[in-house]
Amino acid sequence: MAFNVLVVDDSAVMRQMVVRTLKMSGIPLASVLEAGNGEEGLFTLQEQWVDLLLLDINMPVMNGEEMLRRVRANPETENLPVIVVSTEGSEARLHTLTELGAAIVRKPFAPETLRDTILRITGVTDVEYYGAVAVPSDDSDF
Numbered sequence: 001m002a003f004n005v006l007v008v009d010d011s012a013v014m015r016q017m018v019v020r021t022l023k024m025s026g027i028p029l030a031s032v033l034e035a036g037n038g039e040e041g042l043f044t045l046q047e048q049w050v051d052l053l054l055l056d057i058n059m060p061v062m063n064g065e066e067m068l069r070r071v072r073a074n075p076e077t078e079n080l081p082v083i084v085v086s087t088e089g090s091e092a093r094l095h096t097l098t099e100l101g102a103a104i105v106r107k108p109f110a111p112e113t114l115r116d117t118i119l120r121i122t123g124v125t126d127v128e129y130y131g132a133v134a135v136p137s138d139d140s141d142f
Contacts, residue, residue, distance in 0.1 A: 008041035025115035038062030
């Protein structure tokens with residue numbers, strides 16, 4: 001299964017880092033969409049189907065917690081797998097986000113941490129995952 005992913009973060013640099021980490025993690029990607037805040041993210045969700053939402057918390061216009069609440073309130077997206085990728089240190093806020101059904105990955109993170117979290121929350125098994133990852137052929141000429 002190749003994933004359509006939406007990355008929502010107000011920092012273009014952080015979005016690029018997350019996209020690069022997704023690619024390094026080996027997760028099969030169909031498309032990666034980006035948004036700069038929760039409002040843009042909600043608009044993108046109305047226009048494009050995604051399999052996974054990666055979301056920062058602290059953003060202007062609409063923060064990640066408000067976007068997550070709206071995603072969960074919409075019958076079309078209420079079951080969308082969400083990973084909050086943040087430096088958030090408030091345990092109370094992180095608890096609220098997990099109560100809303102989000103997994104948490106703290107910045108900075110290793111590609112394996114993101115990959116393992118994606119596999120866990122999407123329900124993709126190791127067999128399905130490794131079956132989707134391209135394995136180099138041994139047919140190369142030396």
